Amino acid sequence: MSSSVIDFIATEARFGARNYEPIGVVLSRGEGVWVWDTEDNRYLDCLSAYSAVSQGHCHPKILAAMVEQAHRLTLTSRAFHNDQLALFYEEIAALTGSHKVLPMNSGAEAVESAIKSVRKWGYEVKGVPDGQAEIIVCANNFHGRTLGVVGFSTDPETRGHFGPFAPGFKVIPFGNAATLAEAINPNTVAFLVEPIQGEAGVVIPPAGYFTEVRELCTANNVMLVLDEIQTGLGRTGKLLAEQHEGIEADVTLLGKALSGGFYPVSAVLSNNDVLGTLRPGQHGSTFGGNPLACAVARAAMRVLVEEGMIENAASQGARFLEGLKDIRANTIREVRGRGLMLAVELHPEAGRARRYCEALQGKGILAKDTHEHTIRIAPPLVITSDQVDWALERFAAILTQDFS
Numbered sequence: 026m027s028s029s030v031i032d033f034i035a036t037e038a039r040f041g042a043r044n045y046e047p048i049g050v051v052l053s054r055g056e057g058v059w060v061w062d063t064e065d066n067r068y069l070d071c072l073s074a075y076s077a078v079s080q081g082h083c084h085p086k087i088l089a090a091m092v093e094q095a096h097r098l099t100l101t102s103r104a105f106h107n108d109q110l111a112l113f114y115e116e117i118a119a120l121t122g123s124h125k126v127l128p129m130n131s132g133a134e135a136v137e138s139a140i141k142s143v144r145k146w147g148y149e150v151k152g153v154p155d156g157q158a159e160i161i162v163c164a165n166n167f168h169g170r171t172l173g174v175v176g177f178s179t180d181p182e183t184r185g186h187f188g189p190f191a192p193g194f195k196v197i198p199f200g201n202a203a204t205l206a207e208a209i210n211p212n213t214v215a216f217l218v219e220p221i222q223g224e225a226g227v228v229i230p231p232a233g234y235f236t237e238v239r240e241l242c243t244a245n246n247v248m249l250v251l252d253e254i255q256t257g258l259g260r261t262g263k264l265l266a267e268q269h270e271g272i273e274a275d276v277t278l279l280g281k282a283l284s285g286g287f288y289p290v291s292a293v294l295s296n297n298d299v300l301g302t303l304r305p306g307q308h309g310s311t312f313g314g315n316p317l318a319c320a321v322a323r324a325a326m327r328v329l330v331e332e333g334m335i336e337n338a339a340s341q342g343a344r345f346l347e348g349l350k351d352i353r354a355n356t357i358r359e360v361r362g363r364g365l366m367l368a369v370e371l372h373p374e375a376g377r378a379r380r381y382c383e384a385l386q387g388k389g390i391l392a393k394d395t396h397e398h399t400i401r402i403a404p405p406l407v408i409t410s411d412q413v414d415w416a417l418e419r420f421a422a423i424l425t426q427d428f429s
């Protein structure tokens with residue numbers, strides 16, 4: 026390692042809060058599926074900033090839209106109208122088939138905004154007594170890092186010593202509709218769930234789960250809130266992961282790839298009157314819906330569709346999954362995935378996934394472990410067949426070694 030690499034890492038360690046434990050690589054440039062470190066070593070990005078860079082690093086059309094808008098107007102606040110927000114609304118509504126849109130910034134803010142909205146809907150439309158609204162969530166959920174959100178996490182690392190937390194959440198197992206039926210009561214306003222649990226290790230529910238969930242929510246007048254911040258916008262090979270079961274959420278949360286990784290942009294989408302209960306002054310964000318964010322998001326959505334990235338995620342995801350399944354290695358416990366949201370779960374005896382990610386780095390691949398034993402694989406949706414095959418060769422070389 027050259028001194029410059031050591032300097033970046035040591036300086037971060039000296040001054041920064043140690044709330045991350047990054048792989049030891051210092052990146053300085055990116056293009057498409059590739060990133061380069063400060064010494065000009067090239068890596069295939071198999072994390073895509075937790076799926077935020079789905080359109081590929083520094084996509085030229087999103088970049089152009091950002092630069093053009095930055096020259097004209099960046100922030101007005103919502104105290105005034107701007108000439109990008111209406112176009113953003115129109116385009117995201119057309120793309121997703123939604124009726125109402127609430128623009129925010131980070132994913133966690135979209136989750137918080139949805140929680141506020143469904144509670145308000147519960148009191149003002151469903152008729153739940155004030156202060157009694159309940160939201161059902163799943164064990165091993167990941168919905169972000171704000172206090173409201175970590176309060177209903179089941180991960181001791183995520184919630185430990187951050188309390189006291191807000192009440193009003195009930196936790197059930199993921200992937201079991203019968204437990205949802207039991208958990209619903211007259212005060213239940215929403216079921217908040219990820220279509221595929223990403224941070225939990227790419228956990229795909231049994232087929233038919235969301236069809237049953239949809240029926241239960243409809244029958245009990247409970248809003249189905251799908252957190253598609255990671256699964257949405259093509260990641261799983263469909264625009265929205267809900268389409269794999271042909272259902273429609275009442276409230277859909279998008280973030281991450283909504284800006285192609287250029288800027289924090291998130292949105293709450295609703296198909297009914299949930300967002301309609303918000304009146305002026307009751308919710309807001311200084312940066313939410315700003316013209317720069319809107320211009321970037323419009324370009325990010327446009328290239329996703331125009332450049333066939335969703336279809337590419339489906340076909341390359343299938344190729345990647347098949348290739349991973351073909352690797353004969355006794356380190357591998359299970360390979361799973363949908364579209365380009367993939368994971369290799371290692372046998373506990375095979376050693377920590379982190380060691381495999383570090384070895385992959387040496388082969389020119391950046392991937393991230395999640396929990397002890399799972400390697401998550403989520404490259405940009407612009408990946409080609411040749412690049413998938415290139416990656417598979419390297420995964421095979423590493424996974425057949427033993428790092429225990």
Ligand SMILES: *Cc1c(COP(=O)(O)O)cnc(C)c1O
Pocket residue numbers: 075130131132133134136167168169170219223224252253254255256280281
């Ligand atoms: C990343 C993520 C979030 C939080 O998004 P931030 O932008 O980090 O606040 C919420 N839900 C899911 C499913 C996510 O993957």
